[in-house]
Amino acid sequence: MVKTLLVGGLGRSRDALLCAALRGAGVAVRQLPAPSDAGLRRARAFGNHGQCSPAHYAVGAVLEAAEASGLSGDTFARTHRWVTAGSCGPCRLAAFPLEWAKVLGAQGLSGLELELIDQRAFLAAFEARALGRSPGRVVLAALVAGDVFSALERALRPWVADEASLEAALDRGLVEVATALERGASVVAPLRTLGVRARAIPGDAARVVPRVLLVGEPWSTLAEGDPCDDVVRRLEAAGAEVEVPRVVEWLQTQAWQRSVEPSCEAVERAVCHRAIRGLAALWRLLASAAGVFEPLEAPAALAARATPFYPPSIRGGSAHLEVARALGAMERRAVHLVLSVKPFGCLPSSALSDGVLAPLLRRTPGAPAFAVLEANATGQATVDSRLELALERATLAAVEEFEHAFTASGLTLAEARSMLSPWPHGLEGPRRYACSAAERLARATAVSGEDRTR
Ligand code: SF4
Known part of the structure; x- marks a missing residue:
């Protein structure tokens, strides 16, 4: 009997597009609901209460899918197969399958087949030149x-006047890109259409907002929504621009880590390097089609930056990536605040954030502020007040930067507004200001100044 694959846990858009790609390959697939606090509580009630929360969020989504199917536990387990990348370990809590078996068994789903995907299996796609x-x-x-x-x-x-229009454009784009994937067509054209449509939404690109870098354990930062206390939405609602981790970085890191392992021989190392380059090219192609110009840093460069403070050979969670990204943002003056989000019970991320990043940023003059948030489906008012507190200093810094850039420009406010392009097109390279409006103004006036002197 052909079983339906249960797929999810990588964030709303990635889950939908992954399912579409699998359907296009002829695979029967059911998208799992987004991991939720309700699912977490249900799974935790039947599991080990000290287990880190990604394990329970993941299996909680399966419990919710089984319930929503209307099938008996036996029938659901017999007709479905759960495909998952497992934990973000290795660490002492990374034995997720044991925990999942316990929870599924207690909920009448003990027969559900589990398929753990090797997180480096994607390298096979780069074996052929x-x-x-x-x-x-x-x-x-x-x-x-x-x-x-x-x-x-x-x-x-952060800049659109009407968020509902942005949501509608993204929803429509998601359907169009998913349709292309199901048909086996290129996704470049629908991404281009999405970018044009989204940038046509009216907004105010001169709005002064603080810039936040989100780091943390990968499962929480990539899954979005409840597993990270919906922190990105909350930050944006509080008026912040947020830089988030991407799956493509995680995949590149997997390839790089394999390439430096002593057991990796020359042929396989070449495949790893090809994968790193191929993923970077894919990111550039698809991101630029949608009008997104965010650079992707090479994993070797990230590892080199982190090495003096956190050896990349230590694995578990985001390993050295948190340190490398925070230091990179500090060097580029790219953010006002680094926020580390960790799930309940995550030892690697706790040790890293509390033990390495905090003192490192505190002792460096001009470093961004640093805050930590443990996501555990607890009081939402507490999360909001912690974020507000963390954003206060960041917001003041952004306002101060804009005032500085504006004064230096010698323009009137109306002239400054008209100089800012309608939408941010990415601000690559080192910045003078972390505030995007201030930086765009500084770059625009520098360019027009050069023009005048020609
Ligand atoms: S790295 Fe953290 S979240 Fe991931 S398995 Fe280990 S303890 Fe759990």
């Missing part, structure tokens, strides 16, 4: 296109 449309590459295109949706949303939401 020639670019082709193999199922593996289509799946990668779906995941990277999901990253593009997230990046486009982050690039526009």
Whole structure:
């Protein structure tokens, strides 16, 4: 009997596009509901209460899917197969399958087949030199296109006048990109259409907002929604621009980590390097189609930056990536606040945030502020007040930067507004100001100044 695959846990857009790509490859698939606090509580009630929360969020979504199917537990378990990338370990809590078996058994789903995907299995798609449309590459295109949706949303939401219009454009784009994937067609054209449509939404690109870098354990930062206390939405609602981790970075890191392991021989190392380059090219192609110009840093460069403070050979959670991204943002003056989100019970992320990043940023003059949030489905008012507190200093810094850039420009407010392009098009390279409006103004006046002197 052909079983329906249960797929989810990578964020709204990535889940939908991944399912579409699998359908296009002829696979019967059911998209799991977004991991929720209700699912977490239900799973935790039947599991080990000290287990880190990603394990319970993941299996909680399966419990909710089984209930929503209307099938008996036995029938659901017999007709479905849960495909998952497992934990973000290795760490002492990463034995997710044991925990899942306990919870599923207690809920009458003990027969549900579990398929753990090797997180480096995607490397097989790069074994052949020639670019082709193999199922593996289509799946990668779906995941990277999901990253593009997230990046486009982050690039526009703080400035749009009407959020509902942005939501509608993203929803429509998601359907169009998913349809292309199901048909086995390129996703470039629908992403281009999405970008044009989204940037046509009226907004105020001169709005002064603080800039926040989100780091943390990968499962929480990529799954979006409840597993990270919906922190991105909350930050944006509080008036912040947020830079978030991407799946493509995680995949590149997997390839790089394999390439430096002593057991990796020359042929396989070449495949890893090809994968790193191929993923970077895929990101550039799809992101630029949608009008997103966010650079992707090479994993070797990230590892080199983190090495003096956190050896990349230590694995678990986001490993050295949190440190590398925070230091990179500090060097580029790219953010006012680094926010580390960790799930309940995550030892690697706790040790990293509390033990390495906090003192590192505190002792560096001019470093961004640093805050930590443990996401555990607890008081939402507490989360809001912690974020407001963390954003206060960041907001003041953004306002101060804009005032500085505006004064230096010698323009009137109306002239300054007209100089800012209608939408941010990405601000690559080192910045003078973390505030995007201030930086765009500084770059625009520098360019027009150069023009005048020619
Ligand atoms: S890294 Fe953290 S969240 Fe991931 S399995 Fe380990 S303890 Fe759990």
